[in-house]
Amino acid sequence: MHPRLPRLALSRLGVKLFVIILAVNVAISGLVFLAVSRSLDSGFVDYLDTTQTQRAETLAEGLGEEWAQRGDWQWLRDSPDDWERVVRRQLWPGDTSPPPGIERRLGRAQDFVLHDANGMPVIGLPPAPADEEQDPPELRWLSIDYAGESVGTLGYRPPEQLMARMDHIFLARQQRNLTIIVSSLGVASLLLAGGLSWWLGRRTRSMALATRRLTEGDYSIRLHEKGRDELSRLAQDFNVLAATLEASRAARSRWVSDIAHELRTPLAVLRGEIEAMQDGIRHLNQDNLHSLAQEVGQLERLVADLRLLSQSDAGALDVQLAPLNLADSLTARLEEACGWLADSGITLDTQIAGDAWIRGDLQRLRQLWSNLIDNTCAYTQPPGRLRVSLAHRGDYVEVVWEDSAPGVPDEQLPRLTDRLYRVEGSRNRASGGSGLGLSIATALVKAHGGRMTASASSIGGLCWTLRFPTLTATGTLEGPA
DSSP states (O other), X not given: OOOBOOOOOOOHHHHHHHHHHHHHHHHHHHHHHHHHHHHHHHHHHHHHHHHHHHHHHHHHHHHHHHHHHHSSSHHHHHOTTHHHHHHHHHHSTTOSSXXXXXXXXXXXXXXXXXXXXXXXXXXXXXXXXXXXXXXOOOOEEEEEEETTEEEEEEEEOOXXXXXXXXXXXXXXXXXXXXHHHHHHHHHHHHHHHHXXXXXXXXXXXXXXXXXXXXXXXOTTOBOOOOSSSHHHHHHHHHHHHHHHHHHHHHHHHHHHHHHHHHHHHHHHHHXXXXXXXXXXXXXXXXXXXXXXXXXXXXXXXXXXXXXXHHHHHTTOXXXXXXXXXXXXXXXXXXXXXXXXXXXXXXEEXXXXXXXXXXXXXXXXXXXXXXXXXXXXXXXXXXXXXXEEEEEEETTEEEEEEEEESSOOOGGXXXXXXXXXXXXXXXXXXXXXXXXXXXXXXXXXXXXTTOEEEEEEOTTEEEEEEEEEEBTTTTTSOSSOO
């Protein structure tokens, strides 16, 4: 079981997110409020202007008909109280009272002025209250005509002067509703900012604490992987990273232990032989010195192999790549190894046709072929077979290396290139050496930009498939310069 991080309280990041989200939402709500209020003001003024003009034109036309019936305006001078009745009858014919609300305020008799044809007042604006000081209003004027003759003029207040009265009716009502909406948005923003900042802060704080524990060497830590969002995928990637580091540390521990074991055996042999010579049990002669030299040589090879692998891991493997014919390199090394293979009871079959130009290092490729030959001779039971083929496969060259029985179980094939790994029952130090040959072979193939994979052989043993990019695949003309 891997430990999981506990649920955490709101972090500093969560507080910052809360403030930022809330501030952004409040700013947006404020801008919406200002924009809508401005739009309402402008639209309402336009509405008042159009409506008041229509009312004045309708009233002017009706007053022209009234003048035609009576012949003058003296009746209004004699009875000013009839003015409101006339205005109401002209603007709302058939109604005993004007409609409620804004429509009634737009058609009030007090907002209209009537002058006769000579410009003398008939009906004027009512006087302002004594406690209010205001400038005389600027009116708009319409001519009252009858039969093509001007019989008077009608003045009316422009909509700007009506705003002081209308804003208590329409604008106040709309802005009150808008304020309620913006306040609701503010409360929703508060809840959203709080919830979102708490959620994000909790998850990011968990990741921060997990990363800190990871840097301290606790690779067993794991994050909760709930949901399918980016943070969940990040948690999954973090868990994969932690598992990889944990596996790498375990592999490194095994690697150090295996190296110690491999070095301990030849060192113990050397120590035993030297102590035997010191005690006089064995004589200091050429044969015994040759035995010591063999153990020292094995140690040197082991150290050299370990150094090569460490250079490969660090990306510092010394490989001098140049155009070369892979077919010639492979053919030459197999011909040299014919005696070695014959002594091991192995028959060689080759199918190498045509040139295969790649970018490679001749000495490193020779080392690669030698490791594969050594692996075949060490594990193939005599009489055995080795079949090597080379062919072009599109933009890469493929080398297939197959030997006869014994084979390797399928579940152990992916681990054959692990360092110091030996297949149970067949790979041991007496027959197989240090167990680094295939790891080195894989590193050499990788240094050439290729890939090396293991599979079951069609002739009963192990099959290695090596693929190298051709010169054309790496952007160089195929063939020698």
